[in-house]
Amino acid sequence: MATPLTSMLRGKQKWGNSFNNIYRRCYASKRKKIQKDEQTDKVHMKSLFEGQKVNEKTARGGKSAARSYRAMLEQRHEEAARSVLVRVPVCPQDVCDSLRAVGPIHKAYSLHKGKNYLLVEFQRRETVEKLMQHVSYFPDACQMPVRSRLLYAMSTMHVQRHRPGQSIVPEVVTNKELSEEDFIAAESTPASLYWCAIRWRHCMKRVASQDIGYRLRFFVCSVIKDLIRTSMPFCRVEPFGSSSNGFGWDGCDLDMMVTLRPPDLQINSTKRFRFLTKRGSEEERVFGQQCLDLVGEMVRSLLPSTHSINKVLNARVPIIKFHHEATALDCDLSYVNMSGRKMSELMYLLGETDRRVRVLMTTVKQWAKSCDLTRGHPGPWPANFTLLTLLVLFLQTRSPPVLPPLRHLQDLAGPGDHFIIDDVDYAFVTDVSKVPKSTNTQTLDELLKEFFHFYGHFDFGGQGLSLIEGSTFPRQTPSPMYIENPLDISHNVSINVSPAYVTRMQEAMLQAVHCLESKSVPDTTKPWGLLCLFHPASQSHSPAYSVASLFEGEGEGGDVQQLEEENGVHGDTVSGVTDSEGTVVQSSDSSQDLGKETLSCGGEKGSAVS
Numbered sequence: 001m002a003t004p005l006t007s008m009l010r011g012k013q014k015w016g017n018s019f020n021n022i023y024r025r026c027y028a029s030k031r032k033k034i035q036k037d038e039q040t041d042k043v044h045m046k047s048l049f050e051g052q053k054v055n056e057k058t059a060r061g062g063k064s065a066a067r068s069y070r071a072m073l074e075q076r077h078e079e080a081a082r083s084v085l086v087r088v089p090v091c092p093q094d095v096c097d098s099l100r101a102v103g104p105i106h107k108a109y110s111l112h113k114g115k116n117y118l119l120v121e122f123q124r125r126e127t128v129e130k131l132m133q134h135v136s137y138f139p140d141a142c143q144m145p146v147r148s149r150l151l152y153a154m155s156t157m158h159v160q161r162h163r164p165g166q167s168i169v170p171e172v173v174t175n176k177e178l179s180e181e182d183f184i185a186a187e188s189t190p191a192s193l194y195w196c197a198i199r200w201r202h203c204m205k206r207v208a209s210q211d212i213g214y215r216l217r218f219f220v221c222s223v224i225k226d227l228i229r230t231s232m233p234f235c236r237v238e239p240f241g242s243s244s245n246g247f248g249w250d251g252c253d254l255d256m257m258v259t260l261r262p263p264d265l266q267i268n269s270t271k272r273f274r275f276l277t278k279r280g281s282e283e284e285r286v287f288g289q290q291c292l293d294l295v296g297e298m299v300r301s302l303l304p305s306t307h308s309i310n311k312v313l314n315a316r317v318p319i320i321k322f323h324h325e326a327t328a329l330d331c332d333l334s335y336v337n338m339s340g341r342k343m344s345e346l347m348y349l350l351g352e353t354d355r356r357v358r359v360l361m362t363t364v365k366q367w368a369k370s371c372d373l374t375r376g377h378p379g380p381w382p383a384n385f386t387l388l389t390l391l392v393l394f395l396q397t398r399s400p401p402v403l404p405p406l407r408h409l410q411d412l413a414g415p416g417d418h419f420i421i422d423d424v425d426y427a428f429v430t431d432v433s434k435v436p437k438s439t440n441t442q443t444l445d446e447l448l449k450e451f452f453h454f455y456g457h458f459d460f461g462g463q464g465l466s467l468i469e470g471s472t473f474p475r476q477t478p479s480p481m482y483i484e485n486p487l488d489i490s491h492n493v494s495i496n497v498s499p500a501y502v503t504r505m506q507e508a509m510l511q512a513v514h515c516l517e518s519k520s521v522p523d524t525t526k527p528w529g530l531l532c533l534f535h536p537a538s539q540s541h542s543p544a545y546s547v548a549s550l551f552e553g554e555g556e557g558g559d560v561q562q563l564e565e566e567n568g569v570h571g572d573t574v575s576g577v578t579d580s581e582g583t584v585v586q587s588s589d590s591s592q593d594l595g596k597e598t599l600s601c602g603g604e605k606g607s608a609v610s
Contacts, residue, residue: 066352066432069345073238076214080222082106082128083121083215085326086151092118095153102134103127109212117326118153119215148223150304150326213250216327217243221256224333227303228258228295235260237333240340245347247361247388253376254329257337260291288335289313295333296320338421339487345430346486349409350392352432354402356444361391363448367533371508373501380498382505389467389483389493394451396470402440402447405470406486409435421487449516456509460502 067075088095092110095118099105104123111117122128128149137145217239225237241255242248280287292313300309305326312319320333334340351358364387368374375381395402412434413427420426429435442450464475464482468489475482477492480499485491512533 068430068432069244069348070430072348073244076218076244077222077238079121079215080218082123082125083119083219083222084128084131084149084151085219086118086120086153087326088116088118088153090153090155092116096120098153099131102131109215111212114328115326119212119219121215144302146227146302146304148226148304149219150223210250213248214243216329217254220254220324220327220329220331224256224258224295224299224303227298228260232260234262234265236262238341240337240344242384245344246351246358247347247384249365251328254324254331255340256331256333257335257341258291258295258333259336285318289318292318292320292333292335299333338419342419342421342426343487346406346409346428347388347392349428349430349432349435350403353404353435354395354438356402356447357391357395359444360395360447360451361388363444363533364391364451367512370533373505373508378496380496381501382494382497386481386483386494386497389465390455391451392467393465393470393472393483394454395447396467397454397472398440398442398447398450400438400440401470402438402442403470404435406468407470426487445516449513452509452512452516456506456513458506460506 084099086095086099088110096105096108099108099120099122102122104127105120106123107121109119111119122131132147132149135151137143221237221239225235228235228237236259237256238244239254239256242252243254243256280290293311296309296311299306299320299322306322306324309320309322312321317334317337322331322333323329324331351361365374365384368382368384368387373381374384374387392403396405406428409428410426412429414429414431417430418425418427460481462474463472464477464484465472466484466489467486468484479492479495480502481494481497482492483494485493515533
């Protein structure tokens with residue numbers, strides 16, 4: 001017969017065994033997930049460095065097909081329509097519990113943008129409408145009684161307190177910058193290019209736009225559309241540029257286009273009654289300016305969490321600039337920018353065609369930022385879109401090519417792939433599965449080194465670049481760099497780049513080649529391989545290759561001011577400023593006609609620019 005002391009000891013032993021079993025199960029489950037992620041990274045990097053094409057689902061043992069640009073837009077717009085953004089002065093989990101009482105939640109993110117916000121996506125749109133019926137206004141008579149999906153959770157509301165064991169809303173920190181600790185951690189990996197590349201891939205994922213970044217951008221488009229639709233029910237607002245083409249970074253600007261009356265809108269002419277409306281200008285440009293002026297006033301007066309509204313209506317592409325505080329996004333809103341939208345779709349297609357493209361572009365952008373070659377605002381330096389077009393042309397000229405010439409994409413286009421810009425009929429295939437896979441098996445490090453070598457010795461003064469033909473051509477134009485806009489070759493997407501910055505870029509590229517070649521043998525005591533392009537210690541010998549701005553933010557360096565003064569540039573007063581898709585916003589340069597064809601197909605509404 002067991003004594004009380006024996007029973008107590010047995011009870012403690014039994015409790016201890018149960019705790020150990022639970023701990024072992026939790027640890028085994030977490031370890032299994034870590035091993036699965038590591039295995040995924042191994043498959044990813046092996047495929048990238050051996051030139052193989054293994055997608056995300058394949059690496060995880062499943063099957064997947066690349067989405068088209070239109071399918072991606074539809075999915076993101078649907079996610080945004082089911083979402084609300086709530087400012088939470090109280091516990092995010094308590095607010096999430098209150099929202100869960102209204103309807104099932106699909107995903108939720110806790111954001112820290114100076115103030116705490118909660119981005120919640122419900123499983124059904126009907127839940128959002130149901131929630132709106134339980135939302136009230138502030139009693140302040142000066143507050144505009146506007147209905148929107150930007151909400152405020154009162155701290156005095158009666159909420160169900162968080163219960164232990166219930167899932168916590170994940171915290172998300174956006175606008176991430178690579179810190180010095182990231183480089184130190186990357187250097188501490190085993191001395192092999194394989195493991196170094198895996199670590200660098202994690203570094204690149206930190207700065208590339210993640211799911212939450214796309215959700216916030218499409219959410220802003222969605223709430224602006226809701227605001228405008230209170231009086232114009234057919235309007236559309238969608239992002240373009242780096243916010244949708246797959247090459248964006250967290251913290252980059254949000255470029256949007258608004259369409260008040262879509263071209264595919266069907267008007268029922270059998271109705272007896274019509275809405276009596278005001279008539280705008282018959283001139284297309286003036287009408288667009290009038291529409292943007294109206295939308296700008298609506299954003300200024302009625303859209304919550306917006307400030308610093310600036311109307312730039314006299315630019316070549318009129319825009320409304322403003323800052324959205326809740327999402328910490330700087331926004332540019334234009335009117336029916338079809339060229340920007342189709343260029344975004346084209347770049348998205350190229351990124352989906354070969355997995356190496358986006359990894360290379362992210363690396364090149366980080367390198368350019370480390371060298372202080374790019375800025376977050378327009379100026380005489382190369383824009384990120386200029387770097388993207390340089391990379392695309394380079395990949396088109398490999399043997400065999402990594403990316404096809406755009407002329408080949410036009411030949412693959414179907415009847416539904418045609419579109420009209422400035423009365424010219426264009427076309428390129430939009431189905432990724434129809435684009436033949438590249439047989440090029442070069443590794444990432446080989447392509448990166450060749451990219452720097454190719455443009456480090458390139459004759460920018462005498463040669464132009466054509467993405468349509470996938471080749472270079474002799475030119476006579478005076479600009480220091482000429483890259484054709486595939487949708488309008490009369491416009492040079494690099495018109496803003498000054499001669500001094502072209503020279504500086506080529507010098508940095510030659511230094512990068514030397515750096516990669518000299519660091520080809522692993523040395524655990526010094527940065528090597530990819531890391532030597534970005535680590536501050538390895539760049540101390542050359543001011544043009546400094547990465548101080550990577551850790552100190554975007555500042556005005558003395559060398560940059562000197563370059564601006566040498567080229568007569570002060571602030572943003574440049575002869576030509578391009579946006580994220582290469583469209584010239586302000587220009588006083590008359591580009592010469594080079595006698596080449598555009599990516600157009602002729603047609604009844606226009607002919608190719610000759």
